[in-house]
Amino acid sequence: MSTIKLWIDPITRIEGHLALYAEIDAASRAVSKAHTTTMMFRGFEVFLRGRPPEDAIHITSRTCGVCGAAHANASTRACDAAAGMTPLPMGNVLRNMAYAMTDYTYDHSIILNMLEGPDYSEAIVSKLTPSVWETAKSTPANYSSIHGYRTIADIMRDLNPIQGRIWQLTVKHQRIAREAGVLIYGRHSHPSTLIPGGISTDVTLLDSLLQEYYTRLSLLTAWVKFVWAIWQDLYEFFRDHVSTPDGQSYALTQGKTHDPPVLLAGGWSDDPEVYSGIYDEAGGDWVKLYSLLDKAYNARWEKPGFAIGHEIYSPKPTEIQLGYLEFADSSFYDDWVKANVAPPYGWLKEDPLGRPLAYGNDPLFKYHMWNRTTIPRPGAINFAEKYTWAAEPRLLLKDGRIAPIETGPIAQLWLDTLHATTVQVDNHKAWESNGSQLKVYLPGGTVNPDLPEGTYGELTITWNLPKYSTTMERLLARAVHLALVVSLAWANLLYGLKLVNAGKTQTSRPWSFGKWPSFSYSFGWWHVPRGNCMHWLVQQNGKIANYQYEAPTTPNVSPQNSRCTDPWKNQCRGPFEMSVINSKVTEEVPPDQWTGLDFVRAIRSFDPCLACAVHFEAKGEGGRVYNVIEKVIWNACSL
């Protein structure tokens, strides 16, 4: 049988630069080999050392032109913990309200409808899979009463890029979401108001700010009902009417990742009172505050944890992170442990509470993020050795097993569901779960003149915990999560109004420049549209001694290595590569014309972000040196 070799470089409609190499058996259409590679060195960790910790909030934000607020927020939590300060309740509400808009409502919308949506548009489906297009034309939509489309083909037609109505409505509504966030952040995509222990938003006219936010939130609530209904319909169509070449349901099998699934979520939307209260409880002692972080993270209005299959391994971030390791076996870095390059403060062996990193495993504790030193070592791509700038995060478990990691909206909903809990503010129940099912509640009375009246009423969305993470499950999860974050925006707005009525409008603790313990270290996790954003900070006397972070995509884009143990020993690679290996080609054109549609669908469903920020080089000019942007690669930085 002949083998088809596909190089897709670059994969478009993602953020940054990613390439895929795959080998496919032409007869069975199955993938025998898959590797993804990223070509850009980020390097922020190198130049962050020596700077004030609070600068990291604004510097790491520049990692990405789409999800800058993701890094800014993770960094802010790391700074909160290292400073021993958290905001007052109104500060937490404002942080949450802003993030619900930018990035979530803005980013999920463009990912679904503008970056992933074209893969399910008439333009692509009718060209590469004409039989699916024919089926779509005769398949009635199940959620017409909300989105107004009669058939699945009608939805696909409006997903056509540039000219399709859904595409154009997304241009408009992503703007509205950004406006709502900017009311609090000052600007997008790099918030200017996030500070340790608070937020510097001017609240002189807070009533007006909340009103401006409310008008946009109302429009966007109708919008997320519209978007969810579209993707629920597409999911059901690909589940019930589209098959893979071996007769399996497309939605339930294509792009499957690990078995058993390994899903990590950080949670987000700090509980206004609990996150504020841990400062009072700790009394300014950063170690004491660290001991209260699990309580604060688990009080978040979306829940943290690491799940293996349908079981929570641990809901406690301080415990999970003890085993969070990163390797450089297959990536373009020197192994700092083998080179015996310790961080400036020597090898850290314990967390602030005295618990051994990597559960005392030597040398694995040196691969913990507090001990990492970034040493770039560029080289040629060699799939047998090193082939990417993406490093290899793995999770060491208490029992000694080592697992790969997947993250994203599906991971967040997965953990929310397994927590079996309810999030409610007064009469507004935002969501509830029971261990196998999650329900999201959206309010009615949300008139939006651009959308059908079916989006104006109350809506309850039900999400069933899937067995696996697949391409379509990830897309559906993103659409459900879009609705969930908007429901949480309402919860935060209501809580903010309560605080206003009670006269509690102060936002921040008295942090000021230079106000840092002589030595402290911490981490900050914040779940974002692309996954869990994770920052680790070590500071000495108000200067960064070491700063390491995982972009939300880092675990997902991990290359292959041999660090994992059973049951993942033969699945020791990130979800991108796994999802391609578990995809079959469904294109109805001759093999020499295959485009890799199923593979890019699988990868785009994660909303990859390869960090486009550092593609510049220093050039001499007129006797001075500037940083000159040499080339801007086509990416998703603006839309």
Added chain:
Amino acid sequence: MERLLVVGLGNPLYGDDGFGSCLAQYLSLFNPFVLDGDAHGIGILGNLTDYDILIFVDVDARLPPGVVAVERIEGSLTVDQTRLVDAHRTPPSLLVGYMRAMGLNPKAFLIAVGPRSFEPLSMASPEVLKAAPAVVEALREKLKEFGYELRAEGDVVKYVEDCYRRVLRT
């Protein structure tokens, strides 16, 4: 009355390039239909789609330094050509071309001034600063054609200079 938006474009970190942005900041103090488009590139697209008339304020490197011109933006892109737009560098012509590919057809104009320099981290050139009142007058005349009145108070040149100083922290 047709829906109209004035959009100033540019990045004050790059010398004369930021003139449109700074001027729009000034004019937006007095006129609700003026928007500072900054250097958002194609990210500004979502702000433009609801209008019948768009008037951009930007530099045009084809003009001699300080020369002011009123230009009509014509032409369009095909859907395929939109793939070639650089998301970060999107002049008014490409923004309007993009909108026409979307099936929209606004009347579009550019009040342009010729730049002297795009030197990073430098103040707008004397030629461009001196042209600021003429740009305001040209805009006022164009707006009159569509029944809009432009309001402005104070010293426009000083405001634009101050705008650069805020950005450059000088």
